[in-house]
Amino acid sequence: MTYDYTIIGGGIVGLSTAWQLQQRYPDKKILLIEKEAGYAQHQTGHNSGVIHAGVYYAPGSLKAQFCKAGVAATIDFCEKHDIDYEQCGKLLVATDEQEYQRMYRQVCEKMAEEFIALGGETALAHQVTGLIESQEEITVFANHHGKDVKFATKFLIACAGLAADRVAKMLTIDIDFQIIPYRGEYYRLPPKHNQIVNHLIYPIPNPDLPFLGVHLTRMIDGSVTVGPNAVQGFKREGYGKYNFSFKDTLDMITFGGFWKASFKHLRAGLSETKNSWYKPGYLKRVQKYCPQLTLADLQPYPAGIRAQAVLANGDLVHDFLFAESPRSLHVCNAPSPAATSAIPIGNYICDKVGEKTGEVS
Ligand SMILES: Cc1cc2nc3c(=O)[nH]c(=O)nc-3n(C[C@H](O)[C@H](O)[C@H](O)COP(=O)(O)OP(=O)(O)OC[C@H]3O[C@@H](n4cnc5c(N)ncnc54)[C@H](O)[C@@H]3O)c2cc1C
Numbered sequence: 001m002t003y004d005y006t007i008i009g010g011g012i013v014g015l016s017t018a019w020q021l022q023q024r025y026p027d028k029k030i031l032l033i034e035k036e037a038g039y040a041q042h043q044t045g046h047n048s049g050v051i052h053a054g055v056y057y058a059p060g061s062l063k064a065q066f067c068k069a070g071v072a073a074t075i076d077f078c079e080k081h082d083i084d085y086e087q088c089g090k091l092l093v094a095t096d097e098q099e100y101q102r103m104y105r106q107v108c109e110k111m112a113e114e115f116i117a118l119g120g121e122t123a124l125a126h127q128v129t130g131l132i133e134s135q136e137e138i139t140v141f142a143n144h145h146g147k148d149v150k151f152a153t154k155f156l157i158a159c160a161g162l163a164a165d166r167v168a169k170m171l172t173i174d175i176d177f178q179i180i181p182y183r184g185e186y187y188r189l190p191p192k193h194n195q196i197v198n199h200l201i202y203p204i205p206n207p208d209l210p211f212l213g214v215h216l217t218r219m220i221d222g223s224v225t226v227g228p229n230a231v232q233g234f235k236r237e238g239y240g241k242y243n244f245s246f247k248d249t250l251d252m253i254t255f256g257g258f259w260k261a262s263f264k265h266l267r268a269g270l271s272e273t274k275n276s277w278y279k280p281g282y283l284k285r286v287q288k289y290c291p292q293l294t295l296a297d298l299q300p301y302p303a304g305i306r307a308q309a310v311l312a313n314g315d316l317v318h319d320f321l322f323a324e325s326p327r328s329l330h331v332c333n334a335p336s337p338a339a340t341s342a343i344p345i346g347n348y349i350c351d352k353v354g355e356k357t358g359e360v361s
Pocket of ligand 1: 008009010011012013034036041042044047048049050051052126127128129159160162167184228303304305306307335336338339341
């Protein structure tokens with residue numbers, strides 16, 4: 001079986017792309033491959049669940065453009081498919097001179113449903129292990145419950161999040177970045193504090209490290225979470241505090257860009273690490289917004305892991321980053337708020353694919 005298009009990754013970016021590609025090309029055979037048994041198991045299912053308004057992204061960046069279009073598109077999608085959301089507003093708070101300045105899983109299930117209803121196919125629990133590109137097609141090798149399987153596709157789109165660099169390397173694409181995992185740790189406040197905020201409360205971001213800054217989020221179930229921070233992860237998909245992968249750590253410490261980035265942001269990194277291990281430090285940050293909170297109010301909540309593309313020169317990539325080969329397109333960095341922006345991102349990817357393949361929808 002040769003597919004016309006194959007998408008790797010059942011996170012929100014891959015699903016949005018597959019769904020929109022099938023709408024554009026109803027007669028094409030399209031396959032989405034995901035290594036987990038369900039959708040949205042990684043970044044998409046471990047985020048703050050906020051539809052961002054796009055207030056503070058660099059003007060003109062893809063991030064800003066996608067976010068602006070994404071808010072309206074996401075709200076529209078939720079309304080059309082009866083998915084709960086709440087427009088509670090966001091309050092940006094400057095707490096010191098320097099600063100002065102999980103609904104997404106449901107969205108993913110619905111996008112997958114729509115994609116399949118249009119004729120698309122999905123292969124869950126298929127981990128892509130190798131790719132070979134020839135002039136005519138790409139052969140995709142995958143592992144399904146210990147069994148080797150292979151597919152052929154005329155064009156491949158990789159939306160592999162934390163594995164974006166590894167998938168690009170399978171096609172020997174010359175990339176100058178590596179994905180570095182940063183853990184984002186949250187706490188949940190006890191129900192007695194459900195009314196503590198009526199809005200989302202966010203810090204004014206540092207343009208060099210826009211993902212830094214613990215915030216308060218009113219969740220759709222009425223509870224309130226605080227976080228995330230940003231600390232070094234030692235396992236790309238390890239959500240527990242003590243998770244460690246020898247391979248992931250070795251890849252990281254043998255990449256010069258990791259050390260350059262770590263030294264560049266040493267102060268912020270040390271401070272985040274201290275507050276990760278020293279709960280009163282974390283609490284102090286939260287108390288800037290809600291002074292009445294105490295240590296007992298910080299209750300456990302699952303962490304997330306950001307796939308941060310870091311360049312060989314140590315720069316953190318803050319905008320979207322793509323790589324390509326003649327028969328493939330790779331989303332190498334899909335930074336927050338990519339969940340909010342997933343519909344316009346999928347649309348943009350479909351345009352890029354159309355340009356590359358010469359297909360007119
Ligand atoms: C802590 C945190 C908080 C965030 N908060 C927000 C927020 O409030 N609002 C917002 O809009 N955005 C937020 N974001 C950003 C947003 O969640 C991500 O940008 C978005 O989910 C990225 O989606 P994705 O599809 O690119 O990646 P992912 O969701 O990570 O999906 C990639 C998929 O590829 C699969 N895959 C990888 N390798 C292979 C392989 N070899 N074979 C098959 N499948 C493979 C993985 O299993 C995974 O399912 C946050 C992110 C984090 C980490």
